[in-house]
Amino acid sequence: MTVTPVKTAKIKFNEHGMPYSPQFEDIYFDHSISCLQSEQVFINGNNIVQNWHDLHHNNDETEFVIAETGFGTGLNFLLTLEKFRQFKQQSGNTLLRLKFISCEKYPLSRQDLQQALALWPQYQHDSEILLKQYIFNDTALTRMSFLDGLVNLDIYFCDAVQAFQQIDVIEHSLVDAWYLDGFAPSCNSDMWSDELFSEVARLAKLKSSLATFTVASIVKNGLAKVGYKIQKQKSSLNSNDAANKNETLSAIFLGERKGKPLNGFKRRNAINIEKPKHVSIIGGGLASACSALALAKKGIHSVIYCKDKGIAQGASGNAVGAIYPLLHQEQDTISKFYQQGFEHALKTYQQLLKDGYEFGHGFDGLIDVSYKDALVKRQQLFSEKNAWPHNLIHAIDSEQVDSISNIKVGHPGLFMPRAGWVCPPELVSAMMQAAVDTGFCKIKTNRHINHIKQLDNGRWLIQSNKEQKQVQHLVICAGADSLKIALLNDLPLSQVRGQVSQMQTNDKVSDLKTVLCHKGYLTPQYKNNHCIGATFDKDDGDIEPRRQDDIYNINMLEKCLGDISDFTIDDVQSSKARLRCCTPDHLPMVGQLPNMVLHKQYYQHLSKDKNWQFAEPAPIHQGLYVLTGLGARGLCSAPLLADILVAEICDEHYPVDEEMLFNLSPNRFIIRDLIKRKTC
Numbered sequence: 085m086t087v088t089p090v091k092t093a094k095i096k097f098n099e100h101g102m103p104y105s106p107q108f109e110d111i112y113f114d115h116s117i118s119c120l121q122s123e124q125v126f127i128n129g130n131n132i133v134q135n136w137h138d139l140h141h142n143n144d145e146t147e148f149v150i151a152e153t154g155f156g157t158g159l160n161f162l163l164t165l166e167k168f169r170q171f172k173q174q175s176g177n178t179l180l181r182l183k184f185i186s187c188e189k190y191p192l193s194r195q196d197l198q199q200a201l202a203l204w205p206q207y208q209h210d211s212e213i214l215l216k217q218y219i220f221n222d223t224a225l226t227r228m229s230f231l232d233g234l235v236n237l238d239i240y241f242c243d244a245v246q247a248f249q250q251i252d253v254i255e256h257s258l259v260d261a262w263y264l265d266g267f268a269p270s271c272n273s274d275m276w277s278d279e280l281f282s283e284v285a286r287l288a289k290l291k292s293s294l295a296t297f298t299v300a301s302i303v304k305n306g307l308a309k310v311g312y313k314i315q316k317q318k319s320s321l322n323s324n325d326a327a328n329k330n331e332t333l334s335a336i337f338l339g340e341r342k343g344k345p346l347n348g349f350k351r352r353n354a355i356n357i358e359k360p361k362h363v364s365i366i367g368g369g370l371a372s373a374c375s376a377l378a379l380a381k382k383g384i385h386s387v388i389y390c391k392d393k394g395i396a397q398g399a400s401g402n403a404v405g406a407i408y409p410l411l412h413q414e415q416d417t418i419s420k421f422y423q424q425g426f427e428h429a430l431k432t433y434q435q436l437l438k439d440g441y442e443f444g445h446g447f448d449g450l451i452d453v454s455y456k457d458a459l460v461k462r463q464q465l466f467s468e469k470n471a472w473p474h475n476l477i478h479a480i481d482s483e484q485v486d487s488i489s490n491i492k493v494g495h496p497g498l499f500m501p502r503a504g505w506v507c508p509p510e511l512v513s514a515m516m517q518a519a520v521d522t523g524f525c526k527i528k529t530n531r532h533i534n535h536i537k538q539l540d541n542g543r544w545l546i547q548s549n550k551e552q553k554q555v556q557h558l559v560i561c562a563g564a565d566s567l568k569i570a571l572l573n574d575l576p577l578s579q580v581r582g583q584v585s586q587m588q589t590n591d592k593v594s595d596l597k598t599v600l601c602h603k604g605y606l607t608p609q610y611k612n613n614h615c616i617g618a619t620f621d622k623d624d625g626d627i628e629p630r631r632q633d634d635i636y637n638i639n640m641l642e643k644c645l646g647d648i649s650d651f652t653i654d655d656v657q658s659s660k661a662r663l664r665c666c667t668p669d670h671l672p673m674v675g676q677l678p679n680m681v682l683h684k685q686y687y688q689h690l691s692k693d694k695n696w697q698f699a700e701p702a703p704i705h706q707g708l709y710v711l712t713g714l715g716a717r718g719l720c721s722a723p724l725l726a727d728i729l730v731a732e733i734c735d736e737h738y739p740v741d742e743e744m745l746f747n748l749s750p751n752r753f754i755i756r757d758l759i760k761r762k763t764c
Contacts, residue, residue, distance in 0.1 A: 090191065090220045090241045090242075091189075091190060092191055092192065092193040093190040093191060093192050093193075094107060095196055097199065101199075101203060102203070103157060103196065103199075103200050105190075119159065119163060119204065122159050122160050122163050124332075125295055125297050126160055126163075126263045126265070126295050127163065127164065127167060129293075129333075129334040130150075130293040130294070131293065132150075132164065132167065132261060133167055135148070135260065135261070135293075136148065136175075136177075136180060137171070137175065138431075139180055140171075140175045140179075140180065141431075146179070146180060147181045147183050148180060148181070148182050148183070148260050149183045149184075149185065149258055149261075150164060150183070150185070150259070150260065150261045150262075151184075151185040151186070151248075151258075151261075151263070151287060152184070152185065152187070152263040152265055153263070153264050153265055153275065153280070154188060154244075154275075155188040155239050156265065157192065157197065157200040157201065158197070158201065159204070160263050161237060162201075162204065162207045162211065162214070163207075164182075165182075165230055165231070165235055166206075166207065166210070168182050168231070168234075169231065172231075172234070181234050182235045182236070183235075183236050184235065184237045184238070185237075185238045185251070186237070187239065187240040187241075187243075187244045188239060188240075188241055189241075189243050189244070189275075191220070191239075194215065194218055197215065197218060198211075198215055201215070213228075213230060214228065214230075217229075220241055224240060224241045224242045225239070225241070226238070226239045226241065243275075244275055244280055244283075245277065245279045245280050248283035248284070248287060249283060251287060256288060256290055256337075256339065257289060258287045258288075258289065259284075259287045259288045259289060259292055260289055260293070261294070262292070262294040262296075263295060263296075264295070264296035264298075264303070265296070265297070269300045269302050269303060276298075276300070276302055276306070277306075281307055281309065285310035285311055285337065285340075288337040289337070290337060290338070290339055291336060291338070292336070293334065293336055293337075294307070294333075294334065294335040294336075294337065295333065295334045295335075296333050298332075299332065299333055303333065304333065307333075307335055310340065311337060311340040311341075312335040312336065312337055313337075313338050313737040314333060315333070315334055315734070315735065315736050336737040338737070344697065345697070346742055347697055347698055348687075348697075348699050348701050348702065349683070349687055349700075349701075349702050349751065349755050350702070350742060351701040351702060352675060352676070352701075352732060352745065352749070359384065359733075359735075360384060360557050360733060360734075361385060362384070362385045362386070362555070363379055363384055363386045363387075363555075363557040364386070364387050364389065364544075364546065364553070364557065364558050364559070365386055365387065365388045365389065365558075365559045365561055366389050366533050366546070366558070366559070366562050367389075367561035367562045367565075368389075368390025368391065368394075368395040368396065368398070368527075368529070369395070369396055369397075369399060369400035369512060369563055370399075370511070370512050370714075370719065370722045371561035371563070371714060371718065371722050371725070372388050372516075372559075372561040373511075373512045373515035373722075374432070374515065374722045374725070374726035375711060375726045375729055375730070376515075376516060376519040376525045377518055377525075377726070378723075378726040378727050378729070379519075379524065379525075379730055380518075380522040380524035382730055382734055384524060384730075384733070384734075385526075386519070386524065386525050386526075387525075387527075387528060388516070388526070388528065389528050389533055389546070389548065390527065390528065391530070391532040391533070391565070392529060394529060395509075395512055395513060395527065395529065396508060396512040396513065398565070398662060398663070399563050399564065399663060399665070399714075399718065400508045400509060400511075400512050401509055401660060401662060402508055402509075402584050402615065402662065403507060403508075403509075403584075403586055403610065403611075403613065403615055403660070404444070404505050404508075404613075404615040405507075405615075405719050406503070406504070406505050406601070406605055406719070407429060407505065407506055408426065408500050408599070408601075408720065409422035409423050409425065409476070409500070409503075409720055410422040410670075410720075411423065411472060411476070413462070413465050413469050413471060414469065414471055415471050415472070417671075417744075418670060418671060421671060421721070421744060421747070422717065422721065424724060424739075424740065425717075425720045425721040425723075425724040425725075426476075426503075428723050428724035428727070429720055429722070429723045429724065430447070430502060432723040433445070433511065433723075436511075436514055436515060439518065441515070441518050442514060443506060443510035443511040443514045444506065444507030444610050445504065445506045445507065445511075446505050446597075446608055446610075447502060447503070447504035448504055448597045448598050448608075449488060449499060449501045449502070449503055449504065449598040449599075450500045450503035450598055450601060451480070451485055451488065451497040451499050451598050451599070451600055451601065452497055452499075452500070453485065453497040453600055453601065453644070454495055454496045454498070455495045455602055455644045455645060463479050463496060463497070463498055464479075466478075466479055466498060467479045475502065476502070477499065478498070478499055479496065479497075479498055480496060480497060480498075480499045481496045482494055482495055482496050484499070485499075488598060489596060489597060489598045489600060490595045490596060490597040490598075491592065491593060491595055491596050491648070492648070493600065493645065493648065494646070503599065504599065505599050505610075507610060511719075531548045532548055533546055533547070534548065534549065535547040535552075536558070536569065536571055538705065538708070539554065541554075542556075542706065543556055543707070544558045544707060546558065556707055557707050557733060558707060558708050559709040559710070559711060559729065560572065560708070560709070560711070560712065561710075562712065563663070563664075563665045564579040564625075564664065564665045566712045571705075572677070574680045574754075575673070575753070576667065576753050577665055577666070577667060577712065577713060578665075578666050578668075579624075579625060579664065579666070580620060580621065580623075580624075580663070580664045580666050580715075580716075581619065581622075581624035581625070581627070581661055581662075581663055581664075582617065582618035582619055582661070582716065583617060583618060583629060583633040583634070583637070583659055583660065583661040583662075584615050584616070584637075584659065584660050584661075584662075585615070585616050585634045585656050585659050586613045586615055586659065586660075587613060587614045587615075587616055587638075587651050587655045587656060588612065588613065588655045588656075589609040589614055590649070590650065590651075590655070592648065592650055593606070593614060593648065593649045596608045596609065600645070600648075602640075602644035602645055603640055603643075603644050604616060604617055604618060604640045604641060604644070605617065605618075606641060606645070613657050614649075616637045616638070616640075616651070617637045618716075619633045619637065619661075625663060626661070627661045627663060629659035629660065629661050630659075630661070633659070634653060634659055638651050638653065664714075664715050664716050665712050665714065666715045667713040667715070667753075669752075672712065672714045672715070672721055672725055673711075673712060673748060673749065673750045673752075674711045674725045674728050674729050674732075674748050674749075674750075675709065675710070675729070675732055675750050676704035676705065676706065676708060676709050676732065676750070677704060677708045677710055677750060678703065678705075678750050678751035678754060679703040679704055679705055682703035683703060683755070684754070684758070684763060686700045686703060687700075687755065688758065690755065690758040690759045691758055691759065694759045704751075709732070709733070711725055711726065711729050724739060724740070725748070727739050728745070728748065
């Protein structure tokens, strides 16, 4: 490659001592909020620190790569370096390394750079190290090292496209986060080219992030064309300087779609011009709590309407609930969803604990006991097929079962080492308190919603026993009460009654460490009680406890696991019967409520050709969302579903792929009925 001699920038320093480029007629940064702006746009816009912590918690020995356009004064790098140092100190991580790749066609001279860096005395130590290594050489590439080699900086002193074209890697395998910096398109249009966006996409890892200060159409369109999902961000910074950015962009790299276009009925098109400010939520359980907290993290206000005098009185009211994924021998659709949901839930609940919110819990594992020959054979197949990571599930023999569970079980089993249990009412309370503490959530109890209607202005009228209100965005997280809401009558929901028995602990089971699953389950003690159960009674709406159901739970435990506990009916301390909301395919549903009449009009040709491609996106009742049908596994799925919901409300990147999204969509049932000619 022919190397063009480096031409340093001809800059001036303004009255505030800030560098200014006469060539591009723009400042390098805002004098009043320089560091804060870089932190907000690039560090926060890429969620950098959280990504490092995620890698740390997953024990990934890896290198995190950040690439940048426009090294300028080095502010973005120095800020990132300091954040990385703080992360290392706080986490104790010794494995993660940082690679920072930048380019600069018109670099500052060493003298000008030294003068600019003097503006940030907090970075003096790192600035001195940077200046010592800041050398222009014949290769137009300078490599620098920081933090004893844990951080490496490569600066290409040439045009951005020319710089990135020199990097020879497998496509979509290098960059974890992009800082698209440099002078604005209005000042430096040559840099913001289709060639640049193509190189950005080539080097980006799938699902990697990108952030930039500019919201210019050429940037938005250019990034979208190469496979980025774009979203605007509002600035929280105030400045009188004209350079202050009131809006910025962040994006996720999804890659260009290959193959057939996504069928219309699977598409969830953007319907909000901008992120809403307020959302109303019906329901007082885990789904509502997860939704409110997810909305609060996006800066969206919510009001929760709970029909009871207190929260978590429905299916979220049991004293102890197991959290573990539903896994089959093969990685089928259901298993993949619950695997992803489980990982998402663990991260959410553990973060809640780290943030100081308390709830009863134990993540010491769960054992699916192979108590009969058919289950032993199933366990063998799990081992042979080896479809799942070892830290998710693996087979153990009877001695290992006894050792891990800490009691005598006497059977082999499948062990899920990161699974466990939580106290659902305490979890819901902690999660709702976390949402309230952000200042973005209010909870109204004793609000029984008895009427929901869409008005001519497109808003939704909700009427309760105490008030009526018009809202633009309404989320129904009502669990089994969804069956009582007329607007949801076309959804194939059902209710299943389940009774759980709380048993007084004794010497045989008091030391149990893990959840034991058989045809039912037995949990470790919490407040001197174990939970056993649960019954499964379809289309039974009675929530009064029944003595015969306690007897059933005790007998089922003894039938499967023998005299493991010696429980009798006299050991029952209390019982709770609650209603699960279920769907025919055992997957929950989340998203905007489909317009069934228009579905039948738009997609009637499916009854003749199930592979027909439709252009029309799924017709919906705009502004009305459902998150329901969680069945018996809400603890595992609710946090992921809430994030899917909020992604739809905000028109952001979904945390699941397109096919999984359709498998969770409320309109999947009407589409399947049309294909099977079950609807008229």
